[in-house]
Amino acid sequence: MARNPDQRTKKPLHYHLIGIGGTAMASLAGLLKAAGHTVTGSDENVYPPMSTGLQEMGIAYNEGYRAENLEPRPDIVVVGNVVSRGNPELEEVLIRKLRYTSAAATIKEEFIWGHHSLAVAGTHGKTTTTSLLAWAMESAGLNPSFLIGGVAENFGSSYRLTGSDYFVIEADEYDTAYFDKGPKMWHYLPDTAIVNNIEFDHADIYRDEEAYKFAFARFINLVPKNGVVVAGWDSPIVRELTPKSPAPVESFGYGDDSLKPTNGQPHWHARDVEFDENGTRFRAFRSDKEWGRVDTPLAGAFSVRNVLAVIAAAESVKADRDGVREGLRTFASVKRRMEVRGEVRGVTVIDDFAHHPTAIRETIDAVRQKYKGRRIVAVYEPRSYTAQRREFQDEYAKAFRGADEIVFASLYRPDRYTKETALDLQLLVRELAASGKGAKELKNADAIVLDLTPRLKERDVVLIMSNGGFGGIHQKMLDALGTE
Numbered sequence: 001m002a003r004n005p006d007q008r009t010k011k012p013l014h015y016h017l018i019g020i021g022g023t024a025m026a027s028l029a030g031l032l033k034a035a036g037h038t039v040t041g042s043d044e045n046v047y048p049p050m051s052t053g054l055q056e057m058g059i060a061y062n063e064g065y066r067a068e069n070l071e072p073r074p075d076i077v078v079v080g081n082v083v084s085r086g087n088p089e090l091e092e093v094l095i096r097k098l099r100y101t102s103a104a105a106t107i108k109e110e111f112i113w114g115h116h117s118l119a120v121a122g123t124h125g126k127t128t129t130t131s132l133l134a135w136a137m138e139s140a141g142l143n144p145s146f147l148i149g150g151v152a153e154n155f156g157s158s159y160r161l162t163g164s165d166y167f168v169i170e171a172d173e174y175d176t177a178y179f180d181k182g183p184k185m186w187h188y189l190p191d192t193a194i195v196n197n198i199e200f201d202h203a204d205i206y207r208d209e210e211a212y213k214f215a216f217a218r219f220i221n222l223v224p225k226n227g228v229v230v231a232g233w234d235s236p237i238v239r240e241l242t243p244k245s246p247a248p249v250e251s252f253g254y255g256d257d258s259l260k261p262t263n264g265q266p267h268w269h270a271r272d273v274e275f276d277e278n279g280t281r282f283r284a285f286r287s288d289k290e291w292g293r294v295d296t297p298l299a300g301a302f303s304v305r306n307v308l309a310v311i312a313a314a315e316s317v318k319a320d321r322d323g324v325r326e327g328l329r330t331f332a333s334v335k336r337r338m339e340v341r342g343e344v345r346g347v348t349v350i351d352d353f354a355h356h357p358t359a360i361r362e363t364i365d366a367v368r369q370k371y372k373g374r375r376i377v378a379v380y381e382p383r384s385y386t387a388q389r390r391e392f393q394d395e396y397a398k399a400f401r402g403a404d405e406i407v408f409a410s411l412y413r414p415d416r417y418t419k420e421t422a423l424d425l426q427l428l429v430r431e432l433a434a435s436g437k438g439a440k441e442l443k444n445a446d447a448i449v450l451d452l453t454p455r456l457k458e459r460d461v462v463l464i465m466s467n468g469g470f471g472g473i474h475q476k477m478l479d480a481l482g483t484e
Contacts, residue, residue, distance in 0.1 A: 010035075010036075012036045012037050012038060013037050013038070013075040013076060014037070014038040014039075014040070014072070014073075014074045014075045014076075015029075015032050015037050015038070015039050015040075015074060015075070015076050015077075015078060015106070016039075016040045016041060016042075016069070016070065016074035016076070016077050016078070017029055017039065017040070017041035017042075017061075017077075017078045017080065017103075018041065018042055018043075018065065018077060018078070018079050018080055018083050018087070018089050018090060018093075019041075019042075019043055019079070019080025019081075019082050019083045020041025020042060020043050020046075020054065020059075020061045020080070021041075021043035021044075021045075021046035021047075021050045021051065021054075021061070022043075022050070022080055022082060023050065023149060023150070023158065024080075024103055024147075024149060024172075025041070025078070025080045025103055026050045026053055026054055027147055027148075027158045027159040028078070028103050028106060028107065028147070028159075029041060029054065029057065029059050030053075030057050030059075030157075030159050031107075031110070031111060031147065031159050031161050032106075032110065033057055033058070033059060034159075034160075034161040035110060035111075035161060039059050040059070040060055040061065040062075040069075040074065041054075041059065041060075041061040041062070042061055042062040042063075042064065042065055042066075042069045042089060043061060043063070043065075044063065044064055044065065046061070046063065049151070065087050065088050065089040065090075066088060066089060067088055067089060067091075067092035069089055070089065070092055070093065070096070070098065073098070074098065075099065076099050076100070076101060076106070077093050077098050077099065077100040077101075078100070078101060078102065078103055078106050079093075079100055079101070079102060079177050079178070079179075080103060080177070081102070081103070081174065081175060081176060081177050081178070081184075083177075083178065084178045085178060102176045102177035102179075102180055102184075102187075103176075103177075103184075104176045104177075104180075104184040104186075104187035104188070105176070105180075105187055107147065107169070107187065107188070108187045108188060108189060111145065111147075111161070111167055112167055112169070112188060112189050113189070115145070115164075115165055115166065115167045116165050116166050116167070116191045116192070116317065117167050117169065117188055117189045117190050117191050117192070118133060118137075118144075118166060118167070118168045118169070118190075118191065118192040118194075118313055118317070119169050119170075119171035119185060119188045119189075119190035119192070119193050119194070119219075120133060120168075120169070120170055120171055120194045120196070120309075121171040121172075121173065121185050121193065121194065121195050121196070121216065121219055122194070122195050122196030122197045122198065122232065122235075123173075123196075123197050123198055123199045123200075123201050123356065123358070124196060124197055124199070124302065124356065124358060124359045124362070125196045125197070125302055125305070125306050126149065126170050126171070126172070126196070127148060127149045127150040127170055127334050127337065127353075128298075128303075128306055128333065128334050128337050129194060129196060129306045129309055129310060130146070130148045130149075130152075130168060130169065130170040131148050131150070131152035131153075131154070131331075131333070131334045132298075132306060132307065132310050132327075132328070132331055133168050133194070133309075133310045133313055133314070134146040134148065134152060134155070134160075134168045135152065135154045135155070135327045135330075135331050135332075136310050136311075136314055136319065136323075136324045136327035136328060136331075137166060137168065137314060137317075137319055137324075137327070138154075138155075138327065139323045139324065139326045139327030139330065140314065140319040140320040140321075140323030140324050140327065141320060141323055142164060142166055142317070142319060143162050143163075143164045143166075144160075144162065144164050144166040144167065144168045145160055145161050145162045145164055145166065145167045145168070146159065146160050146167065146168040146169065147159045147167075147168075147169045147170065148168075148169075148170050148334075149170045149172065150334045150335055150336060150337070150353075151334065151335045152334055153332035153333055153334060153335065154330070154331065154332045166317065169188050171184070171185035171188050171190065171193075171219065172184045172185060173185055173201075173202065173212070173215050173216070173219075174202060174205060175205050181205075182215075183215045183219070185215075185219050186215075186218060186219060186222065189222070190219070190222055190223050190227065191223065191224065191226075191227040191228075192227060192228050192230065192313050192316045192317065193219065193220065193222075193223045193227065193228070193229050193230065193247075194230040194309045194310075194312075194313055195216060195219070195220065195229065195230070195231050195232060195238055195241075195242065196232045196235070196238075196305065196306065196309055197232045197234070197235035197237075197238060197305075197358075198212070198213065198216050198235055198237035198238050198241070199235070199237070199356070199358055200212050201356055201386055202385075202386060203385060203386045203389055203391065204385035204386070213237055213240075213241065216237070216241060217241050217244070220241055220242060220244070220245050221244070221245070221246065223245060223246070223247040224246075224247060225246050225247055226247075227247045227248075227316075228247055228248050228249070228250055228312075228313075228316040229242055229245045229247050229248070229249045229250070230249075230250045230251075230252065230309050230312045230313050230316070231249050231250070231251045231252070232251075232252060232253070232305060232309065233251040233252060233253040233267070234253045234254055234305065250268065250312040250315075250316065251267050251268065252267070252268035252269065252305065252308040252309055252312055253267065253268070253269050253305075253308075254269065254270060254301055254304055254305055255269055255270055255271070255273070267286070267287055268284065268285065268286050268291075268308045268311065268312050269284075269285055269308070270282040270283065270284060270285070270294075270304050270307075270308060271283045271285060273304060275299060275300075275369040275370060275372075276370070276372070277370055277371060277372075278297065279295065279296050279297035279298060279299060279370075280294075280295075280296050280297075280298055280299060280300075280303060280304060280307075281293070281294065281295050281296075282294050282304060284307075284308060284311055286312075286315075291311060291315075291321070292321060292325055293325075294307055294311075294325065294328055295325075295328070295329045296328045296329060296331060297329075297331060297332075297333070298331065298333065299338065299366045299367070299369055299370035300338075300362060300363070300365055300366020300367075300369055300370070301362065301365065301366070301369075302362040302363075302366065303366065307328060310324075310328070311324065311328075336351055336352065336353045337352060337353060338350055338352050338363065338366065338367070339351045339352070341474040341475070341478065342474075342478045344478050344481035344482050345456075345458060345481055345482075346457075346458030346459055346460075347456045347457070347458065347459075347460045347461075347462060347481055348371070348460070348461045348462070349462045349464065349474055349477055349478055349481075350367065350461065350462065350463045350464065351464055351474050352463060352464070352465050353465070353466075353467050354465045354467075355382075355383065355384045355386075355387045355465065355466065355467045356386065356387070356392075357392050357395035357396050357398070357399040358395075358399070360378075360380070360396070360399040360400065360465060361398065361399040361400075361402065363463065363465065364376065364378060364399070364400070364402040364403050364463065365402055367461060367463050368402055371461045374459045374460065374461050375404045375405070375457070375459070375460045375461065376402070376403045376404050376405075376460075376461050376463060377403065377404065377405045377406075377407070377452065377456070377460060377461065377462045377463065378400055378403035378405070378406045378407070378463050378465065379406075379407045379409075379448060379452070379462060379463065379464045379465065379473070380400070380406070380407070380408050380409070380464075380465045380466070381408075381409040381412060381445075381465070381466035381468065381470045382408070382409070382411050382412060382423055382425070383412040383466050383467055383468045383470075384467050385416075387423070387467075388411045388412065388413065388414075388416070388417060388422060388423050389417065389421060389422070389423060390420070390421055390422060390423055390424070392423070393423060393424060393427070393428070396423070396428055397428055397431045397432065400428075400432060400437070400439075401432070401435060401437065403437070403463070404437070404438070405437065405438040405439070406429075406432055406437060406438070406439045406440075407439070407440055407441075407442060407448055407451070407452060408425050408428065408429070408439075408440070408441045408442070409441075409442060409443070409444055409445065409448060409466075409470070410425065410441060410442070410443050410444065411423065411425070412468070425441045426441060429441055444471055445470055445471030445472065445473035445476060446471065446476070448473060449473060449476045449477050449480050450480075452477070453477060453480040453481055456481065462477065464477075
């Protein structure tokens with residue numbers, strides 16, 4: 001494959017990152033430093049693991065946003081997507097006409113041009129699928145560079161820069177910057193594009209489902225004719241959008257009874273699926289031809305789909321099959337994705353990032369498949385903008401029915417909503433109670449630990465779901481269990 005010279009042969013520049021403490025920005029800082037550039041930055045309230053990560057990378061940053069942070073004058077300022085007009089540092093950039101850009105555009109310019117981009121998009125499962133793809137390719141000897149929205153445990157990092165032809169990236173549909181309201185994924189020049197699923201999310205960014213669908217339609221349209229779109233055929237919107245792709249489509253679905261693709265496209269599916277506490281086993285097929293047996297520590301139907309997507313993407317770059325199978329077998333997951341935080345007195349405490357109703361339902365189902373016959377207690381913090389809104393009221397009632405008991409924390413920012421627009425947790429509690437479930441709402445992490453811990457019994461599984469820190473509830477619960 002023809003490719004540009006190694007990016008690290010470019011003249012080193014001084015990059016200054018405003019908002020350096022975010023997961024994506026800190027990872028970009030590490031990539032830029034690995035490429036030989038000087039990196040500085042600024043942020044407010046930086047805390048572990050980002051604060052310690054920046055320190056380990058040897059990247060200096062300033063606490064607080066001030067005009068003087070721009071001395072010495074940087075060559076390029078990268079403006080994080082949480083930074084908006086009125087930020088004193090940003091205002092100084094604009095006044096002085098310093099060259100500024102976004103994180104996504106920097107990734108494209110510095111790391112993706114001249115490389116084969118494997119971009120993983122979709123409403124659910126992006127981080128796990130990206131991590132799994134990077135590890136499968138590593139196990140197959142392809143040594144990919146990568147940038148992931150979480151810490152991939154096999155690598156112990158969220159990023160890596162190598163001399164490989166391949167760059168694996170999580171393609172987020174969230175907006176790029178205050179001056180670029182298009183999604184980040186439009187910047188990533190996909191050659192192999194995975195679109196796991198599409199379901200309306202990010203109501204703070206997208207006005208409705210049509211706008212959300214358009215973001216993915218354009219992403220799919222970016223793939224060149226010699227590339228490939230790996231499409232999750234169990235998602236109705238993916239089935240709607242991908243036939244318009246200029247590139248060939250490799251579709252995948254959970255089982256061989258999934259909806260069949262049209263126009264003669266190959267169809268990846270699983271047969272003879274088995275779940276237990278050690279993980280998942282199945283036989284992967286492309287149409288009627290067996291690709292091979294899969295053994296993975298991942299759990300749940302959504303994990304089967306993620307694995308199939310990775311296999312299809314790996315095949316698109318002709319990765320060694322035995323190496324890919326070994327990567328699937330030895331995958332160590334991602335922090336905060338069904339991560340077992342500990343087991344005390346026979347009670348297992350799991351941390352998961354799920355917050356959308358579909359992700360919650362799939363995660364509860366996966367925990368039930370993995371821990372057969374055990375009582376599942378779901379603990380949920382409605383924290384994201386979308387999670388706290390009324391739109392998903394009915395979907396949440398259905399999503400939690402797979403758990404035996406459900407405990408909700410109160411809305412994270414109730415001040416942002418009216419009675420008409422806010423998720424009604426008490427109504428949710430009543431609906432779940434009417435279906436025979438134990439359900440309640442408690443104020444915060446401390447109240448939940450105090451109420452729940454004395455009632456937990458051996459073999460119970462506590463599944464804690466939030467896309468934030470949730471007041472350190474995981475360790476607090478483990479500590480409380482240890483003192484019972």
